[in-house]
Amino acid sequence: MTFQVRGLRRALSCAAALLPVLSNLWALPAADDSVFQAGEELTYNVSFGPVNIGQVRIALLKKELADGESVYTTTAHIDSYKGVPFVNLHAVYDDHIAEGMYSAWFRSRRKEDGVWVTHEYVYDYPNHRVFIKEGVAGSERVVRRDTLRLDTLFQDGLSLLFFARKNLMANRTMVIPTLVNEKKGTTIIRFSREREKEQIDAVNYPIDLIHFEGDADFVGIFGLTGAFEGWFSNDAARIPVVAKMKVPIGNIRIELMKWKRAGWAPPRYLEGAQR
DSSP, rough: OHHHHEEEEEEEHHHHHHHHHHOOOOOOOOOOOOOOOOEEEEEEEETTTTTTEEEEEEEEEEEEETTTTTEEEEEEEEEEEETOOTOOEEEEEEEEEEETTTTEEEEEEEEETTTTEEEEEEEGGTTEEEEEEEEEEOOOOEEEEEEESSSEEEEOHHHHHHHHHHHTOOOEEEEEEEEEETEEEEEEEEEEEEEEEETTTTTTTTEEEEEEEEESSSOOSSSSEEEEHHHEEEEOOOOOOEEEETTTTTTEEEEEEEEOOOOOOOOBOOTTOOO
16 A cells, blocks of 8 residues: 555656656747747646546646846646545746747755755856755745856756757757756657547547657656657647656656647547648
8 A cells, every 4th residue: 555655656656757858949930830929828638547646737827027138937736636546746936038049047946744844056157157045935034055066058847848848859869957856867759749639528629739758867857767758739839748658566657638829629549731
């Protein structure tokens, strides 16, 4: 029983950490992409085998100008479902993503024993460093401070997802610097423009998708590491529709269940058609 409990907790936690993994690339976006749309809201179901264990909600809130560059404010909420035995996970990511596709500021909040523990990343790219501050929500007390040296632009847990969407059609393997769980690491993603179809519960027809695979050689915020797969919509929006990854005791699946985006519906897969 103890092993199963740890497995469920690890599976949902890995789903939250998968946000950092499903992305990245150092390539220019295609001319027809329209990934960033203020007001977009995406909701995902997280399952471990036949058991639904939690939900991930991602929203793009607004676009603003900062130091002459457009910055997008995004947020993600990760919550376990009530009634799932021995699983109680609640976390929030807040992110500022620069139009040049790098993390400009990041904060995570994670509930631990009834207390919301926070980690904030303040980047100082001109001086090749990032300041990390750990604290408790609602308090000015700083638990820990750290400074890491940066030699390039980095992605954090949430910016990676949008970075992958912008560069989905890169058609090459890339190694991306990542800052996850307050540690530097890398993610390798093999983008091949491989077109596939996939069925999900929320849509009654096969969806036209682009598939990719990758590997995370770092340990993520909940112990995530290793191989993963993603399927994004084969259209200008490049919506993440399905993600799969292996964990030591099985597999988890993250599947789009609800969406709010002006003018968008999952593209229908048609045999022989190309986009």
